[in-house]
Amino acid sequence: MSSSSQPIVLPRWIDIGLLPLWNLAVALLVTGLVVLAIGQSPWQALSVLLPGALGSVRGLGYTLYYTTTFIFAGLAVAVAAHGGLFNIGGEGQATLGGLGVALLGLALGPHLPAVLMLPLVVLAAAAFGMLWAAVPAYLQAWRGSHIVITTIMFNFLASSLNVYLLVNWLRPKGSMAVESAEFAESARMPALHELAAKMGLELPSSPLNLSLILALAACVFVWWFLWKSRAGYALRAVGSAPRAAHYAGIRPRLQVLIAMGISGALAGMVGVNEIAGVQGKLTLDFVAGAGFTGIAVSLMGRNHPVGIVLASLLFGVLYQGGVEVSFEIPGFSREMVVTAQGLIVLFAGAMATVSAPMFAKLYGKFAGKGA
Template identity: 85%
Template sequence: MSNAQAFQMPRWMDLVLLPLWNLLVALLVAGGVVLLIGESPLQALSILLNGALGNARGLGYTLYYATTFIFTGLAVAVAFHGGLFNIGGEGQATFGGLGVALLALWLGHRLPAWLVLPLVVLAAALFGMLWAAVPAYLQAWRGSHIVITTIMFNFLAASLNVYLLVNWLRPAGSMSVESSNFADGARMPALHQLAEKLGLELPSSPLNLSLVLALLACWFVTWFLWKSRAGYALRAVGSAPQAAHYAGMNPRLQVLIAMGISGALAGLVGVNEISGVQGKLTLDFVAGAGFTGIAVSLMGRNHPLGIILASLLFGVLYQGGVEVSFELPRFSREMVVTVQGLIVLFAGAMAMVSAPMFARLYASFKRREAARG
């Protein structure tokens, strides 16, 4: 049942008005925190927006962060439509990055870029899918709870990444816990590099062609969930498993499909971060993006269009927050994280707290309308 049905309000209120209200409340609370430390909320907001959107370099960083959040937000959304709560985006993205690194180190020097880059994308998706398939199997055939197993698999993926970097992938004699640099052919091209080849000038930023991949992933998820028979079956099982079973659908298979696609989407974070930016496998390159994806998906109402908008919002917060910490002396990096957390809390985790109020207002409006007419 959708939020609009549960609280008896129209779809436009659920998808547009309610998220905007939650964001406004979040910004007011965050502004109160800024005021308590002796800074101007309006000045902080102006610096944040200017740093994230006011110039080409800042916009490049904002879109780079948004790209990662699109992948993790879509991962959460697909699993949610299948009736599952995937908390394992961190681990699946880490394992996807491991797949990128292994393929890039193995074939990067042997194959041309036009061939190795699609293989890098495929490796990221497959590794993320495989890492998600194990909790899916445990849920479907062994009754283990998907939330518990995916959380534990986050730690397993991080530990495996550390082990491989320290013992196998780190170059001999190097003190840095990171792999060798990839060949240029295994690097996802940055947009400013592509612009330079076309005779255009863009300031350098980590934004790369993974943004196009993220938008294609949004198109695929939209088509799969609402246009394909397989997507209809997945949503049916997610909404009513028993009814779907009586209709001839296999709930266990749908758990595997939902988690497989979810893990593949999360694994694509490795393309953006490892192939597109780092150019080598590093520790903790996901940096909490898997958990941010949960808030992105909730705020975007588990729809690709909403996820794009929510990802842009969080991209602005991440990039603009850095600028605010530079410009305002009392606004430390910890305060940036605090404000970001408040916005995640009110605009994401508490997204439905205000829904009953809007439902009552809408019901009152409908009663008055009926009385007049």
Template identity: 85%
Template sequence: MSSQALQMPRWMDLVLLPLWNLLIALLVAGGVVLLIGASPAQALTVLLDGALGSARGLGYTLYYTTTFIFTGLAVAIAFHGGLFNIGGEGQATLGGIGVALLSLWLAPHLPAFVMIPLAVVAAALFGMAWAAVPGYLQAWRGSHVVITTIMFNFLAASLNGYLLVNWLRPNGSMSVESDAFAESARIPAVHELLARLGIEWPSSPLNLSIVLALLACVFVWWFLWKSRAGYVLRAVGSNPGAAHYAGIRPRWQVLAAMGLSGALAGLVGVNEIAGVQGKLTLDFVAGAGFTGIAVALMGRNHPVGIVLASLLFGTLYQGGVEVSFEVPGFSREMVVTVQGLIVLFAGAMAMVSAPMFAKLYAMVARQRRAAGEKTHG
């Protein structure tokens, strides 16, 4: 049951309900922190200070945020097409493979202003192609996209390992990673650009991929709510039967939704491979595809909400590392537990409190109507 079906106003659905869910999640997480003998106030203070209290911490937080924006948008655009894409992990992996293959082939011969746009296109196309296969299987063969995208995550990880071990690893190297890319294939880091302007900024993985992520948000907003193609895609997602009766071909919209979703997930490869690693590595996605599901749920599948939810999860990831170092008795496993609780309450159980807010809104509306009738009576 959606919040709209419960007749909640949009501001309550997009703002009040997520904030309430986040508060509940923090309270439950605080209870867990108390159970292990630590101070919730201290843990929260260290988390926020580690993620937002310094330039270096903020750089790491925004770096994580960039990746989560890509995977969150990927889940959201598939959702608007009536699909649940759980394959962001594999599609991001293929995006990184696309960046690596193109960079190893062309970067020694091309300047950066040509190479970087080509790397972005390669990441999007490889992710799109990987997602289009489950889309085709659902649209024309009836294979459920949830099952196929999960399995394609394992296939992508296996393909990445095979390429690194058998083809891309330098001779004599024991590390399972490719050769380093030429400099023209590297996305400039923010601290390096600021240094050229005479501004001192601590080094961090944050790079210009964050600009690409924000442009992707603008594109998704325009595509879904301002373009005819986006309207058609949302129509199929809302009611495939009615869309087909109106002359729309749902099969092609399934393929389009999955293709766009995969392209957005593939852009993770730009941030991680071209922006940070400078070479293809194993497991560079590191669960970001699955985190994107929680980001999209919490962000209500809207680009603005996804940016805010990505910033929250970026703060949790970076601040959680600081908590595991600074708070006695607070292990890395406990950090993951707390993050999981926030995902559970703020993402997966996002609509549990919706009926309560809908009833409160209806009650207040009835009282206002009654007061208005008395005034006019």
């Protein structure tokens, strides 16, 4: 077997540190050249983007709000990837998570206090996302259906189910807007500026809410589960070598269910941030592509919680700063912003493995000299 067919193994400080930074630098360079080619100034765009995302308390609040959603979506992809699965169904699982939040919020919100309601809202989002992911997992493990095909199909099914329920069951009578009634206050995740006001502090209003704490706690859980628990070791063993894991006494089919179940639960948590934390009611298309962005976040973060947090923050900056750029720079349309974001996704995420051989060669050269 040729050496080129062997997997490239890099030290962790290169794999999850230096390599993503290099990919990001290449992505920014290419994006800058494209912006220059369409007749805009890259430096002007950057001088608006960064202050718009990080230069004010309000802008930072919006950036961290986007970051929260991307953390959940990225973790969902990462857990499935460690199990050897490509979960491309984050959109549908997040949609079902929001549906679970809405059904529980509408049914029990008027009757329960927030101290009881909010934990139930979180559990509902995770449970609905988990159950939606469990069906493709079962089809893959016991019926041989490909997880990518079934999860894509389930994205469309989730969207259609959400539309059907909103139009026919959850929309208040007489309302022309395709959205549910507003939740009781007890079913809404407290916003950061509201909590600050209760403590006598004044912060500008933003959609940032306590879901950020849940997202960071989810990162800790994923790290512990994958690298510190026996169940996580079994899941990673199946993801790396399913036949060897089977001969070692691990049940690969069960691990598919576990990986997709946890992945779906994490994706469903997007509904907590978007529906309970911001909208306060169920709406159409509230996920808005976050499930697919989670794929790029996970790739760029090397499927590690620390990398996913950093990648999510980057995409949060791009989303919030991109809005400011489209507002502040004449002729710089929203489509140009999306194009720039797409290039960064391409080079910083999907092209991550392209630079790996170069780093492996350089590392081997310098490590050999130091030996």
